[in-house]
Amino acid sequence: xxxxxxxxxxxxxxxxxxxxxxxxxxxxxxxxxxxxxxxxxxxxxxxxxxxxxxxxxxxxxxxxxxxxxxxxxxxxxxxxxxxxxxxxxxxxxxxxxxxxxxxxxxxxxxxxxxxxxxxxxxxxxxxxxxxxxxxxxxxxxxxxxxxxxxxxxxxxxxxxxxxxxxxxxxxxxxxxxxxxxxxxxxxxxxxxxxxxxxxxxxxxxxxxxxxxxxxxxxxxxxxxxxxxxxxxxxxxxxxxxxxxxxxxxxxxxxxxxxxxxxxx
Numbered sequence: 001x002x003x004x005x006x007x008x009x010x011x012x013x014x015x016x017x018x019x020x021x022x023x024x025x026x027x028x029x030x031x032x033x034x035x036x037x038x039x040x041x042x043x044x045x046x047x048x049x050x051x052x053x054x055x056x057x058x059x060x061x062x063x064x065x066x067x068x069x070x071x072x073x074x075x076x077x078x079x080x081x082x083x084x085x086x087x088x089x090x091x092x093x094x095x096x097x098x099x100x101x102x103x104x105x106x107x108x109x110x111x112x113x114x115x116x117x118x119x120x121x122x123x124x125x126x127x128x129x130x131x132x133x134x135x136x137x138x139x140x141x142x143x144x145x146x147x148x149x150x151x152x153x154x155x156x157x158x159x160x161x162x163x164x165x166x167x168x169x170x171x172x173x174x175x176x177x178x179x180x181x182x183x184x185x186x187x188x189x190x191x192x193x194x195x196x197x198x199x200x201x202x203x204x205x206x207x208x209x210x211x212x213x214x215x216x217x218x219x220x221x222x223x224x225x226x227x228x229x230x231x232x233x234x235x236x237x238x239x240x241x242x243x244x245x246x247x248x249x250x251x252x253x254x255x256x257x258x259x260x261x262x263x264x
Contacts, residue, residue, distance in 0.1 A: 001112065001168070001231055002112060002192075004173060005092055006092065007084075008091075008092065009135075011089065012087055015082060021106065021125075022076070022126060022128055023083075024071075024076065024127065025121070025122075025123055026127075027121035027122060027156065034142065039064050043058070044057075046064075050135075050138060067131075083125060084115055084120075084124075091212055092215045095219030095222075096222050096223050097219075101226075109226045112225075113222060136149050136153070136181050154185075154187035155188070158188040161173075161190045161192075162190060171193050172193050174197065176197060176219075194254065195233050196256070198256070199218070199259075220241040221239055223241075233256075242260070245259065
């Protein structure tokens, strides 16, 4: 199965990673086009568009001014690019913990995991990136034909995703991404069976999803699938990390829900 994850906002360009873990993003030309639009924004426009604090606005503006396009891994590495799954430090990636994958697990992840990105479109774990800020759901007009990133990328995702599914000999997409990102795959018209996993907390106040915990669980599920080389939907239900277990009463065939007890 093909696994989808959302990207993290926090990026550590000094993260440790294997020297040979380096590949190029599929949509580097499109990324260059989008970055040129970002670089044309003033600091104030950038901050307003992305709702950034003054401090973060300065940091992001500096990132974008130093961003470079590249056509080979050597020049990318010299420019300071780093494999995305090692660089991203959000809750999902902490749980994924790709840093301790062995070579076989990393190879499997490279083949079966894609990270959706507002700037790069589709990323494999070892695809080299430079720091940026561009969320899929934010207001961003690309040109007269594409008034949102959702529209821009959904027009481009179908072919590479179908090729990926064919290479893996599967029709199953495991959706561990947020709605903001996964709906771009849906809108692209990819013909596949998409299965979404959700993670909820059960307390005396009821059942609800808490964003931070859900992100942690998505990363843990991705790790579980990769390490166990899971190919069947039914086997996803065996996931029991972080105290979660499959909840048959809440689940549907293409929406598998895991719950855990909490004191909150």
